[in-house]
Amino acid sequence: MTNGNADPDGGKSAKGTLASSVYHQLREDLLRGALEAESKLRVEWVVSRYGAGASPVREALNRLAAEGLLGRHDQRGFFLMPVSAAELEELTRTRCWLEERALRESIAHRTAEWEEQLVLALHRLARAERRLPDDPATNNPEWEKLHRAFHRTLIAACGSHWLIGFCDQLSDQASRYRLISQRGPGSGRDDLAEHRTIAERTLDGDADGAVEALLSHYRLTAAMCIERFNQGYDPHAGAGKTTRGRK
Amino acid sequence: MTNGNADPDGGKSAKGTLASSVYHQLREDLLRGALEAESKLRVEWVVSRYGAGASPVREALNRLAAEGLLGRHDQRGFFLMPVSAAELEELTRTRCWLEERALRESIAHRTAEWEEQLVLALHRLARAERRLPDDPATNNPEWEKLHRAFHRTLIAACGSHWLIGFCDQLSDQASRYRLISQRGPGSGRDDLAEHRTIAERTLDGDADGAVEALLSHYRLTAAMCIERFNQGYDPHAGAGKTTRGRK
DNA sequence: CCTATCAAATATTTCGATCTATAATTTACT
DNA sequence: AGTAAATTATAGATCGAAATATTTGATAGG
Numbered sequence: 001m002t003n004g005n006a007d008p009d010g011g012k013s014a015k016g017t018l019a020s021s022v023y024h025q026l027r028e029d030l031l032r033g034a035l036e037a038e039s040k041l042r043v044e045w046v047v048s049r050y051g052a053g054a055s056p057v058r059e060a061l062n063r064l065a066a067e068g069l070l071g072r073h074d075q076r077g078f079f080l081m082p083v084s085a086a087e088l089e090e091l092t093r094t095r096c097w098l099e100e101r102a103l104r105e106s107i108a109h110r111t112a113e114w115e116e117q118l119v120l121a122l123h124r125l126a127r128a129e130r131r132l133p134d135d136p137a138t139n140n141p142e143w144e145k146l147h148r149a150f151h152r153t154l155i156a157a158c159g160s161h162w163l164i165g166f167c168d169q170l171s172d173q174a175s176r177y178r179l180i181s182q183r184g185p186g187s188g189r190d191d192l193a194e195h196r197t198i199a200e201r202t203l204d205g206d207a208d209g210a211v212e213a214l215l216s217h218y219r220l221t222a223a224m225c226i227e228r229f230n231q232g233y234d235p236h237a238g239a240g241k242t243t244r245g246r247k
Numbered sequence: 248m249t250n251g252n253a254d255p256d257g258g259k260s261a262k263g264t265l266a267s268s269v270y271h272q273l274r275e276d277l278l279r280g281a282l283e284a285e286s287k288l289r290v291e292w293v294v295s296r297y298g299a300g301a302s303p304v305r306e307a308l309n310r311l312a313a314e315g316l317l318g319r320h321d322q323r324g325f326f327l328m329p330v331s332a333a334e335l336e337e338l339t340r341t342r343c344w345l346e347e348r349a350l351r352e353s354i355a356h357r358t359a360e361w362e363e364q365l366v367l368a369l370h371r372l373a374r375a376e377r378r379l380p381d382d383p384a385t386n387n388p389e390w391e392k393l394h395r396a397f398h399r400t401l402i403a404a405c406g407s408h409w410l411i412g413f414c415d416q417l418s419d420q421a422s423r424y425r426l427i428s429q430r431g432p433g434s435g436r437d438d439l440a441e442h443r444t445i446a447e448r449t450l451d452g453d454a455d456g457a458v459e460a461l462l463s464h465y466r467l468t469a470a471m472c473i474e475r476f477n478q479g480y481d482p483h484a485g486a487g488k489t490t491r492g493r494k
Numbered sequence: 495c496c497t498a499t500c501a502a503a504t505a506t507t508t509c510g511a512t513c514t515a516t517a518a519t520t521t522a523c524t
Numbered sequence: 525a526g527t528a529a530a531t532t533a534t535a536g537a538t539c540g541a542a543a544t545a546t547t548t549g550a551t552a553g554g
Binding site for chain 4: 042043044054058074075076077
């Protein structure tokens with residue numbers, strides 16, 4: 001792990017290496033659930049899609065695999081990690097354990113500055129539209145970013161960059177599930193109210209209440225994903241060809 | 248991170264790729280605290296030491312960096328992660344949080360088979376010598392392996408491979424600190440008794456007692472490392488040249 | 495004497511080609 | 525036909541060299 005984590009050089013692919021650029025782009029696509037066609041991810045395909053040589057691509061793939069977003073078999077290349085209801089369940093359970101601890105610590109060590117950041121994060125999230133009018137079937141990437149930022153801020157004061165990194169990693173995995181299964185019409189869920197409750201209780205220093213709200217939030221999300229899983233849906237949705245066109 | 252973790256292909260470098268071989272060897276050396284001379288780790292140096300081309304070496308370095316064992320700056324190469332008392336403190340704190348949860352879950356979901364594995368792991372650890380007679384200044388690698396295995400077994404029944412992976416990662420980091428600072432004469436500490444206590448309470452289903460013993464064990468170890476840190480010791484100990492021979 | 499600028503040297507990153515292992519297909523044999 | 529061995533095709537892994545970026549060292553100017 002990363003670092004347990006994600007983004008050693010800042011986020012942009014601005015001035016970085018080609019390897020980092022491919023890493024960021026591919027990572028985005030993975031979280032967005034844009035791939036997932038078949039499980040194999042051929043180097044050559046990535047090369048032609050992101051315009052880089054084999055070496056940088058390979059480095060990017062190695063990083064993603066170490067992070068758990070891809071799998072790897074020596075001599076047999078890389079593949080997209082499969083998704084399953086069981087895995088999502090385990091993931092959610094783990095996430096609840098870690099985030100509970102992180103939130104409690106954050107609340108215990110809260111500072112005025114952190115509280116302000118939290119207020120800001122909530123405000124920004126409230127302003128964003130979850131779904132854009134022009135494409136009501138997909139989540140608004142901007143909302144996704146702010147949502148991510150909100151949850152990250154919640155635990156930012158926990159005092160452990162390791163724990164934050166682990167939570168990020170689980171959050172990435174959860175994103176993948178959420179965005180894969182949430183394609184289609186939105187649910188009637190009132191996200192904003194949930195986030196507001198979490199933030200309010202946190203700011204009140206009500207650790208038990210905040211934790212309860214946060215875990216319910218995660219569990220509900222997971223339950224909805226599993227729901228859709230079981231309702232059967234086409235797991236093959238994005239791009240990403242696997243074998244050459246069959247003859 | 249890894250998978251949250253460490254060892255996607257099993258451990259041996261037997262039949263794997265060159266990249267994996269370098270990965271495993273270098274990883275071993277990092278955990279053993281064998282490097283640490285200077286912070287920079289030049290690709291060319293690794294290439295000549297482990298006998299592989301730049302591409303596989305680079306892949307290995309990328310994996311290790313994603314895992315948090317190395318750092319990386321785009322265009323400026325890789326470096327050994329620095330060590331500090333503050334970092335060790337944070338690491339230990341995080342480790343206690345995660346291992347407590349993992350141990351409690353393990354105990355809650357224990358099975359006969361798991362209990363047997365734990366008994367075995369303890370037995371093997373008891374049999375091994377911590378320091379070999381021929382080199383009393385360094386830990387016995389075999390003991391290290393069994394020690395690692397014991398702690399891993401403790402939490403193996405927690406029901407989350409994510410959590411296990413995170414604990415492994417923290418355990419790796421802790422190893423590094425322990426083996427860097429533990430060079431020199433052993434302390435009069437009775438390790439075996441500590442491990443036995445942890446195991447007994449665990450097998451008794453005494454979660455609170457087991458957790459208490461486990462956390463004390465970790466905290467004591469960390470305290471001893473920090474002790475040696477402050478007593479000043481030469482951080483430059485292993486191999487690993489950094490700049491060309493100065494003229 | 496200190497600081498800024500430019501040039502040489504050193505490292506890192508990337509590409510293109512080659513080599514090797516695995517997967518697919520055909521052929522041979524029972 | 526059915527299975528096993530051999531062959532061909534495909535994708536992954538590695539090497540060696542070329543292209544970039546950075547650090548070092550020297551020099552000129554304030």
